[in-house]
Amino acid sequence: MQKYIVRRVAQALPTLLGITLIVYSIMLLAPGDPVSLLAFDPTIRQDERERLANQLGVNDPFLLQYLRWLIGDDWMMVDTNFDSEVDSWGDNYGILRGDFGKSFKFRGSNPLTLIGERLGATIELNIAVLLVGLSGGISIGVLAAVYRGRFFDKFTRIFAVIGDSVPAFWLGLLAIVFFGLILPRLLEPYGIGTGRPILPMGGRCPPVRGGCPPLFERIHYLILPTLVSSLGVIAVWSRLMRASMLETINSDYIRTARAKGLSDRSVWVKHGLRNAILPFTVFLGPTFVGLIGGSVIIERIFTWPGVGLLLLDGLVSRDYPIIMASVVIGSVLTVIGYLISDILYALSDPRIRF
């Protein structure tokens, strides 16, 4: 088992390298060179521009530029005064040591610090979505399998297909209109509420000085984004669990368990569910990955101050260090997600031997 884990981690390394290569290549094609972005001031002389270009290494061959970005240039001498001779040490540590350069928009901040400040919000939302989505999806799927062919089963299957077709961004808008406009207006005549939105329509906490209050005081901010985002998860997982449960329940050992005279409840829960839960480990990774990508959208709708929103801000202001850092961090999280999912799968299924 340990051997498998080591091998699986080792496999992730070339993937991570490839990710940085792809991201760097794409960003190199971006319009507007860093020199004109940094030296926007027209009074800067041409020779100073050239010196800056040399310092930034924009005239170097691609591979050298990529290496400097990846592992930094403090180990090599660079030419700073454009006399074709190297004369001082570089001051860039490279992304492997956490140096993604300096943010253009947030003057000089380290992109990783900015992401670190936002990561908490993204993780908070996604944990809530996972909790609601998985518990909802699994219980609906199991119940649908137990009541196969009955009304509950048919109803939830239609719901699952619809839940899969409705994009989260539209659902989010509908939710905002419903909870923010329609529902308060409907409830007002009955003396419930004041015609103002019942739930907060966006944001993570009330605008107060000095950070957010503790989670239990602002949980109502989580309700709408979590509901909207978890609907897709519920739809996928209810179908998965239903199929998996039906497959398990038709197998021989279940018949044996029934023949022994075990109660229905014991058969379904102890024999059925325990085995049917296996795909849980396989699909946990993809679900997690889907949430990372989807966080951009859900954060945009509900102005949730997470990494997705930071990435969008970075794109609008062409803040390349922020963009690259967010994409690389998002990809690293994805790789880790797949890794954990694979290892969990290997751990949970005793039939897999290494």
Added chain:
Amino acid sequence: MEPLERGVSLRMRKSDEGFRPSQSLWGRAMSRLRRDRPTLAAMFTIALLAVLAALAPLIGDLFGVDPYTQDLRKKYLEVGAPGHPLGTDELGRDHLSRLLYGGQISLGIAFAAAILSLCIGVAVGAFAGFYGGLVDDFILWFITTLNSIPGLFLLIIITAVLSPSPPAMVLVFAIIGWTGTTRLVRAETYSLKQREYVIAARAMGASNLRLMFIHIVPNIFSLLIIGLSQAMVGLILAESALSFIGFGIQAPIPTWGNMLNNALDYMRRAPHLMVLPGLLISLTVFCIYLIGDGLRDAFDPKTAD
């Protein structure tokens, strides 16, 4: 599915006991589809949407509207307003016309990108599965890497670099979207190339290219059709999501996604601007989803008739 030469097919004579007309995979799939009402209805709806989108200029002429003419005296008209059956937007542009032209772009991009990525996926997958070894390792590494960058992130940074015109978007989606098909084709090619009929063809002197694209790929065609419908679902959702966050096709060209993005600011004044594009996206995805399910059942040899 091993193809028998026509001359030697084991067709029984009508007088034989237990006669059943022999049916090809495709013939059986078609006869199943003809009886599958939900799938037929979904196909009809998609066809209708496509035809309406294609006829957008004609329909525009019928009502005397086009998607770009602004009329600031007729802003935020409701559904059913005279001259504008589905109302107008914040600049007084006709909503019906914009929805139809948006459909042209959204459906067109999804369809073109699905076909293109299918072609790339089949070619790369066939090569990887057929040759194996280093070629296969490299392609697998590339696919894993590409799939490890969250899809939307990758799309966003590419469109931030390219200026997203519709043809560029097709290219971008195809470049990103081929990996699923490649995996499928690679696995199938790997198993099919060891079948006797492929070995026989090789013994008769068929070239590798001929083996791949004449003997192997046609045998996984049914899988590819199912894959195509799944790809379409993903592409329509991705395109509209990208346009929705403002990085897809740019205004004034309408797409369902950027119309939704636009409607975000006018939700209170004109909710219909938000409801209709989203409804069309959901309807399209729902129908293609049903078609994919129907096709899978129709081609599945395990389903009983």
